[in-house]
Amino acid sequence: MALKDSSEAIFSESPGKxxxxxxxxxxxxxxxxxxxxxxxxxxxxxxxxxxxxADTNPFESTLNATINVHGVETAVLQPSTTGLGLGVTPxxxxxxxxSYFLGADGQGRxxxxxxxxxxxxxxxxxxxxxxLCIFFSLLIGIVAGYRRGWIDAVLSRILDIIWAFPVYLLxxxxxxxxxxxxxxxxxxxxxxxxxALPILIIGVVYIPYVARPIRAQVLALREREFVRAAVGxxxxxxxxxxxxxxxxxxxxxxxFIPIIVSLSMLTExxxxxxxxxxxxxxxxxxxIINDGLALLYTRPIVGLAPGLMIVFTAAALNLYxxxxxxxxxxxxxxRGD
Amino acid sequence: xxxxxxxxxxxxxxxxxxxxILVFFIFFATPGVDPAAxxxxxxxxxxxxxxxxxxxxxxxxxxxRYISMMRHLFVDRDLTSYVNRGAKxxxxxxxxxPATMSLVIGAAVLWLLxxxxxxxxxxxxxxxxxDPTISFLGIVGISLPVYWLGEVVNLITQxxxxxxxxxxxxxxxxxxxxxxxxxxxxxxxxxxxTLAVLYAGIxxxxxxxxxxxxxxxxxxxxxxxxxxxxxxxxxxxxxRMSLMTIVSLFGLDFGALVGGYALxxxxxxxxxxxxxxxxxxxxxxxLPVIMATVMYSAFFVVxxxxxxxxxxxxxxxxxxxx
Numbered sequence: 001m002a003l004k005d006s007s008e009a010i011f012s013e014s015p016g017k018x019x020x021x022x023x024x025x026x027x028x029x030x031x032x033x034x035x036x037x038x039x040x041x042x043x044x045x046x047x048x049x050x051x052x053x054a055d056t057n058p059f060e061s062t063l064n065a066t067i068n069v070h071g072v073e074t075a076v077l078q079p080s081t082t083g084l085g086l087g088v089t090p091x092x093x094x095x096x097x098x099s100y101f102l103g104a105d106g107q108g109r110x111x112x113x114x115x116x117x118x119x120x121x122x123x124x125x126x127x128x129x130x131x132l133c134i135f136f137s138l139l140i141g142i143v144a145g146y147r148r149g150w151i152d153a154v155l156s157r158i159l160d161i162i163w164a165f166p167v168y169l170l171x172x173x174x175x176x177x178x179x180x181x182x183x184x185x186x187x188x189x190x191x192x193x194x195x196a197l198p199i200l201i202i203g204v205v206y207i208p209y210v211a212r213p214i215r216a217q218v219l220a221l222r223e224r225e226f227v228r229a230a231v232g233x234x235x236x237x238x239x240x241x242x243x244x245x246x247x248x249x250x251x252x253x254x255x256f257i258p259i260i261v262s263l264s265m266l267t268e269x270x271x272x273x274x275x276x277x278x279x280x281x282x283x284x285x286x287x288i289i290n291d292g293l294a295l296l297y298t299r300p301i302v303g304l305a306p307g308l309m310i311v312f313t314a315a316a317l318n319l320y321x322x323x324x325x326x327x328x329x330x331x332x333x334x335r336g337d
Numbered sequence: 338x339x340x341x342x343x344x345x346x347x348x349x350x351x352x353x354x355x356x357x358i359l360v361f362f363i364f365f366a367t368p369g370v371d372p373a374a375x376x377x378x379x380x381x382x383x384x385x386x387x388x389x390x391x392x393x394x395x396x397x398x399x400x401x402r403y404i405s406m407m408r409h410l411f412v413d414r415d416l417t418s419y420v421n422r423g424a425k426x427x428x429x430x431x432x433x434x435p436a437t438m439s440l441v442i443g444a445a446v447l448w449l450l451x452x453x454x455x456x457x458x459x460x461x462x463x464x465x466x467x468d469p470t471i472s473f474l475g476i477v478g479i480s481l482p483v484y485w486l487g488e489v490v491n492l493i494t495q496x497x498x499x500x501x502x503x504x505x506x507x508x509x510x511x512x513x514x515x516x517x518x519x520x521x522x523x524x525x526x527x528x529x530x531t532l533a534v535l536y537a538g539i540x541x542x543x544x545x546x547x548x549x550x551x552x553x554x555x556x557x558x559x560x561x562x563x564x565x566x567x568x569x570x571x572x573x574x575x576x577r578m579s580l581m582t583i584v585s586l587f588g589l590d591f592g593a594l595v596g597g598y599a600l601x602x603x604x605x606x607x608x609x610x611x612x613x614x615x616x617x618x619x620x621x622x623x624l625p626v627i628m629a630t631v632m633y634s635a636f637f638v639v640x641x642x643x644x645x646x647x648x649x650x651x652x653x654x655x656x657x658x659x
Binding site for chain 2: 157160161163164165166167168169172173174176177178183262266269270273274289292293296297300303304307310311314315317318319322
């Protein structure tokens, strides 16, 4: 027995490997990753879908188009039959994958194709903004917590200010200002139509939520014996940061990633819904919900479908986040959950 | 303790001043942004632009304009809107506050009740399926975009079913509580539920996890060893400790919501509150109104932050030294 014990000790796994092994067996992570995989795959197939399957241009209004539904030539935008009979009602879902599967929007565009393109925008912006936020939070948190002194004081005050500025108000203020004229910093010009603006804006507003706990953790780590030992042994700052500090804050950073990405996507869609995110004719799930607002009582599917996509994506991310958190937390492991 | 409060208050003043400067800079000094062009409209000619610059004092230096705006907002209290010349900003804001307060307080009651009830249930139930089910519902709650949920609610209550099952639901909008308390309640019922879903999701998750953590602490084991009943351990110790987290979370959320965070709910349900006012003025580039609403909301966030900190210092003397 003693022999077996010692051999186990030699081949003991690193904490990261243990977490991965637990995560691989966790039902929640399997389910959420499958959902995310399907959504990401479909969204990135958007160009393929619109060129080869639906044969439609989802960024161009087609007000006079007609399609063939069950052998009957039907206008995509039909004269309204309800209310005063004014205006047009777009065609409802045909459930035919080749043309207007989910019907048309107010401009006669294929909702299914726009839904996929919209997903691509929301996923790209949400993920990039989330990762950007994590990266800068890590940078600020480590610099402030490690250097301490006046650098920490200045950075912490800046975080306090952004923290007290309600997220949506800050994001909306920045969007309203920047979206009309774009942002020019030196020779870099970010046009109003580019994704870079919403990514930057959303990436910035959540920084305090991540940077503050990281800073607190680094501050505590700085006082731990192993870090003091490294300082005492004359190690370089970069060595201490990368070898001693970073590996110890990584678990909490990893737990933040799914949460912040999901928050960023929800924020992106909210800004786009308020028409200050992704700009037309480009689509995001938020802009499609906005398009669907006018059609809510006649063609509810236009607004419902993108909302459901957001719920599925955000829920999958949060579920995955829970699984990651439990896998990385030795306490839950000890309980045997 | 007194020194702690003074320090906290001066930090508050600092943060609020910085926010006002930040807002001012976002709107007046962002590279490539010409506020005069925004105020004058899309196709304004050079002469109109000059006129706008002059009458809005945009040709004066930035610090001068900042101080002038702050003086009108806080000292003379007669700051006027850029868009409706002559309309005073402060009455506009104080008219919007009751609607937002009604929305947020009602929703807060709902989400606190639901969050605490289901949070304790998830953490303590003996039945195996209850915890995963509640956790799943919590995840759905925090994943629902509030504006979309609001639209779905409108679709259900204002559309086809409006003539049958939901005939009693009034049209969208807001009725003051002093005008007609019953109509006030009916108008706000669905906005309350919509707003509460998200926060109930957050609070259920936080409370459940907190109770789970506390239940693993050594002093709980001591209690068990002493022979205390499970019920006593759960309510007297675990829940009580976990509610401290909920209190601080609630302070921050409540401050943010009162300060305009409920914007999306207000927009979807057509409630003329602080958030809606801010959003409308942002679209018109009506800077004085924006400045007033942002200062108001930042004040609430910072104030609730400070209240939470002071409460913590009262409860936990170790914090005072920081």
